[in-house]
């Protein structure tokens with residue numbers, strides 16, 4: 076995972092995936108805002124980056140408690156929020172993200 080330095084302390088504490096600064100679920104609202112700012116001029120890259128992060132988070136959280144990993148909730152938490160922007164729409168990557176999501180779930184250990 077390669078997060079931009081602009082996030083400051085709003086980075087995830089692994090394997091719990093809580094914010095180092097806020098202690099809430101990561102990405103916290105400030106981390107989301109900072110990520111949108113970081114990816115402002117290459118918005119299509121943000122959901123791709125966050126899908127990579129999603130894969131790592133699901134692997135970590137699944138190891139801690141498989142029953143606590145809800146794929147739809149995890150997708151919305153890590154990727155879904157990147158798809159809308161009040162200053163413009165990010166290209167619709169739903170088909171690519173659904174394929175990545177299916178691949179992610181296929182790779183999880185039983």
Ligand SMILES: [Zn+2]
Pocket residue numbers: 084085086094095096097098103104105106
């Ligand atoms: Zn935070």
